[in-house]
Amino acid sequence: MRLRRHGLTQGRLWVSPALGSLTVLGVLALLTGPLVGWGATFSGQLAGTGTFRSGTQLLSDVIGGTTCLSSPNSSAGITTNQASCTKTYPLSTAIGSASTTTPGNQGSVPPTSASVATAGTCGVQQFADTSAVGTNTGLPLGGTTYGATGPSLYTDSPSSVAFDGSTGWGETLSGLAMPANYTLMAWIKPSALNGAFLGATSTQSNTAAASVDRMVWIDAAGRLDFGNDVTTLRATAGSALATGTWYFVVATKSTTTGMTLYINGVANNTNVTAGALATLNYTGFWHLGWGAAVGSGFTNLPTTDYFAGDIADEAVFPTALSAATVTALYGQTTQAGFSAQVLANAPTSYWALQDVGTSLYSGPIANVTANGAATSFRDSSNNPGTNTGTGQGGLGVDAAGPIGDTATTFNGTTGWIQTTVGTPTAFYASPGPQTFSIAGWFKTTTSGSIIGFTTLRSNAAPTMWDRHLWLDPAGHVVFGVYPNGFFEVNSSATTAKNFADGNWHFAVATVAPVSATVGTVLLYVDGSLVAGSVGNETITGSDPAQVYGGWWHLGWSNAVNGWTDGPTTGYWGGSLGQIAVFPSVLTAANVASLYAAPSASTYLTAVTGGVAASNAFWPLDEHAQPASPPCTYIVVTVQAGAKCVYPLAAGACPAVPSSNWLSMSASIPVTLPALSFTTAASGAVPAAAVGLHVSVPWAITDGASGFSSTLTHNSGYVLL
Amino acid sequence: MGSNKKERKGGLIAALIGVATLGLTAAVTLGVTTFSAQVGGTGTFQSGTLLLSKTNASGTCLSSSNSAGSIVTNVNAACLGSDLGASTTNVPQVNQTSTVTLTNQGSVNSASGLTLTTGACAAVAAPYGASVLNPLSSGSDTAGFCGKVDVTIYSTTAGKCIYPAAVGACPAPSNANTLVTLASASPLTLATTLASGASVGLTITTQLDASATNADQGLAANATMTYTLGQ
Numbered sequence: 037m038r039l040r041r042h043g044l045t046q047g048r049l050w051v052s053p054a055l056g057s058l059t060v061l062g063v064l065a066l067l068t069g070p071l072v073g074w075g076a077t078f079s080g081q082l083a084g085t086g087t088f089r090s091g092t093q094l095l096s097d098v099i100g101g102t103t104c105l106s107s108p109n110s111s112a113g114i115t116t117n118q119a120s121c122t123k124t125y126p127l128s129t130a131i132g133s134a135s136t137t138t139p140g141n142q143g144s145v146p147p148t149s150a151s152v153a154t155a156g157t158c159g160v161q162q163f164a165d166t167s168a169v170g171t172n173t174g175l176p177l178g179g180t181t182y183g184a185t186g187p188s189l190y191t192d193s194p195s196s197v198a199f200d201g202s203t204g205w206g207e208t209l210s211g212l213a214m215p216a217n218y219t220l221m222a223w224i225k226p227s228a229l230n231g232a233f234l235g236a237t238s239t240q241s242n243t244a245a246a247s248v249d250r251m252v253w254i255d256a257a258g259r260l261d262f263g264n265d266v267t268t269l270r271a272t273a274g275s276a277l278a279t280g281t282w283y284f285v286v287a288t289k290s291t292t293t294g295m296t297l298y299i300n301g302v303a304n305n306t307n308v309t310a311g312a313l314a315t316l317n318y319t320g321f322w323h324l325g326w327g328a329a330v331g332s333g334f335t336n337l338p339t340t341d342y343f344a345g346d347i348a349d350e351a352v353f354p355t356a357l358s359a360a361t362v363t364a365l366y367g368q369t370t371q372a373g374f375s376a377q378v379l380a381n382a383p384t385s386y387w388a389l390q391d392v393g394t395s396l397y398s399g400p401i402a403n404v405t406a407n408g409a410a411t412s413f414r415d416s417s418n419n420p421g422t423n424t425g426t427g428q429g430g431l432g433v434d435a436a437g438p439i440g441d442t443a444t445t446f447n448g449t450t451g452w453i454q455t456t457v458g459t460p461t462a463f464y465a466s467p468g469p470q471t472f473s474i475a476g477w478f479k480t481t482t483s484g485s486i487i488g489f490t491t492l493r494s495n496a497a498p499t500m501w502d503r504h505l506w507l508d509p510a511g512h513v514v515f516g517v518y519p520n521g522f523f524e525v526n527s528s529a530t531t532a533k534n535f536a537d538g539n540w541h542f543a544v545a546t547v548a549p550v551s552a553t554v555g556t557v558l559l560y561v562d563g564s565l566v567a568g569s570v571g572n573e574t575i576t577g578s579d580p581a582q583v584y585g586g587w588w589h590l591g592w593s594n595a596v597n598g599w600t601d602g603p604t605t606g607y608w609g610g611s612l613g614q615i616a617v618f619p620s621v622l623t624a625a626n627v628a629s630l631y632a633a634p635s636a637s638t639y640l641t642a643v644t645g646g647v648a649a650s651n652a653f654w655p656l657d658e659h660a661q662p663a664s665p666p667c668t669y670i671v672v673t674v675q676a677g678a679k680c681v682y683p684l685a686a687g688a689c690p691a692v693p694s695s696n697w698l699s700m701s702a703s704i705p706v707t708l709p710a711l712s713f714t715t716a717a718s719g720a721v722p723a724a725a726v727g728l729h730v731s732v733p734w735a736i737t738d739g740a741s742g743f744s745s746t747l748t749h750n751s752g753y754v755l756l
Numbered sequence: 757m758g759s760n761k762k763e764r765k766g767g768l769i770a771a772l773i774g775v776a777t778l779g780l781t782a783a784v785t786l787g788v789t790t791f792s793a794q795v796g797g798t799g800t801f802q803s804g805t806l807l808l809s810k811t812n813a814s815g816t817c818l819s820s821s822n823s824a825g826s827i828v829t830n831v832n833a834a835c836l837g838s839d840l841g842a843s844t845t846n847v848p849q850v851n852q853t854s855t856v857t858l859t860n861q862g863s864v865n866s867a868s869g870l871t872l873t874t875g876a877c878a879a880v881a882a883p884y885g886a887s888v889l890n891p892l893s894s895g896s897d898t899a900g901f902c903g904k905v906d907v908t909i910y911s912t913t914a915g916k917c918i919y920p921a922a923v924g925a926c927p928a929p930s931n932a933n934t935l936v937t938l939a940s941a942s943p944l945t946l947a948t949t950l951a952s953g954a955s956v957g958l959t960i961t962t963q964l965d966a967s968a969t970n971a972d973q974g975l976a977a978n979a980t981m982t983y984t985l986g987q
Binding site for chain 1: 810830837839864881883893968971972974982
């Protein structure tokens, strides 16, 4: 045989098959890196699974034994991780009482933040008018409860509203010209054979009215009655109702065919007399679960105007429905089908009473105006914490404030805050504060007064005035006292900075006698000493400030009178927040600590003993009244474990402040302590608002980094 | 052709005479005395070994069983522990790091180096089973989760970022470099050569991207990570 080697053979490049294979593999190896299992080389290989797992942030809470989870307890997959918790609510229905919810972390990731907040507009619960007109909203009052079982005839699990027979009824909002021809309709399940379940009067409320008719009721004998004008049509003796049974009641009135009463789709009785054809003309309001029957001119009267039992599908039609139509309505087997039939007959108003309480009405209500009481600015000091402020003139609340809190705005011309406690209470009584400090955050673009002390509680012209802190026309911070002469310290002593620059600044003034003849007045701005020195003040009788008893005024002082660098106005035009008065001298270190407080919570701790104990502290972080007038008569506190978070207070919540509205947002400890909500009335509740169901959605949220979980409680109410 | 036979016969005779002469000479010598010296030994041919080990938080794994058992494939496809970190509670924008050390445990220097091949990522539900009230819930974003796991790989040995390739330190984790893009970039060369006994140290940083939502809770992203040491 002839051995051939790779090389040139007969002028061609020839490569042996074996080496050719190696060459190809080598090229591949260069392209792809080491090859596994390549028989010509050794290799070692390790493989495993790299796994990256995300944690879970899930929230639960328990109210009254009912648990709500932020994500469904299933493998369907978390999407928003936000649950709407129906039929549970962190407010007691009884005003003045407390209720508690206990949130808990159900996920693997501990929360790094948590909060509780109102999560929508406060309003009142309603009975929606689902007719095509749809404007005659009903408002539940008193003892009414959503979610009772609906007519048993229907197969699609309808609901109804339970009326307690003594206080529960529904007011409607529209005053309408009462029709000459009409139909009244309702499904009723009485729990007592007494009371009216639908009727009109000429007043919106359930009080005495000039005109009363167009009413259906159950009389003492358990028989249905229908009143029109002055005529009563009574059901037949053999058709007395029974408690606990659903009845479909229809009453029609026509100027030509008179009055007819139907029970369960069948005409029971008819009256075609002249009285039955008559029409009482007036502008009236429909009442659900109530009628002005007692004492009316009709016969066979009940002993109460209130209906006891369940009602569904109340409607008023502007025509007298025919017997065929009534039969057809009764022939429906589902609530959905029934509703469609009702709407097909064009009712004027249709209250299906399938509401669940999540849709709130926040519009106007006759004779219910907003709580006009002045905003109350709480004293959050604990020493003793009773020097509440009362808003005067042009003030605004809920403005963006310092250290993450809100602030109060002053209009610069009329707005100021009057304080409650003054002389003769100790500290305020003559000789007045002589060793003290004032601290607070301010923001303005103009000259004005932050705080001042005078002999009067009002801001009328006082006989003596000093101890004021203000910004002069050049934007310098100035503090003045009157130790038998006008004395001031001005930030211009060390800095030309204009502090009226629209930014938040922190000012502190301290005053104390050094001896009988020398005092020290110091002024700090933004944590640094800007004016004053030890012994810089000549005094008499060891009193560095004027000797008199008086009151503090926030956002106003009388510094315009007498001081060299007085403000251009006694009022404050801008924002103020976190103002505290101490019966002691804050040191430079104290001042620095207060200035460095990163949050309202830490500041509160600092001014209630953490740094120094103030004897008055006005956070000025009150919130705006809700827009819905009924909501302005209810206030609330929220206790989160050992601390009060609304209002922010050290330890237990105070008595509910009169401006602590149902509009708030607050951080809560990430340990998710139990939350306790206590409501109280604020101001004099208008008679027309008594019994309204005030409601606002609440949300409890916790989170960690980008994950969060939220529980929103939509239903429930506080009975006004 | 006939002349060639004569030449062969003459040669054969000469050879026989030569052998006879040598035999005679030897016989004379042996007849006096006999000494011999002999060197004996085993002819041995020994192959080298190329073995790879990996050490992570869960322990050390060898490419061949760490025993007297025979090397067969020199492939260990069941290393324990996740090279992406052990945390089961990752949240967005908080990173975790894991350390992986790969060592040539064999006698042969690797001239072709060490590579990492990351397989396609797949996400599955990994709910927090310890929740009494909600033991089954996990995020719905299994389709997008892998693309939200940001990853960087830094070689502490080379002092450079392996993924994404960069001189020096790795950039902050971002959704430009995720478990999805890592698979596409595979294989990655961790070392071009690796001498016997030498190691490559890796710091793998992972983070749930800032774009993650609540739908990315309680999920697990899995990808095979294969390290290959060639001859």
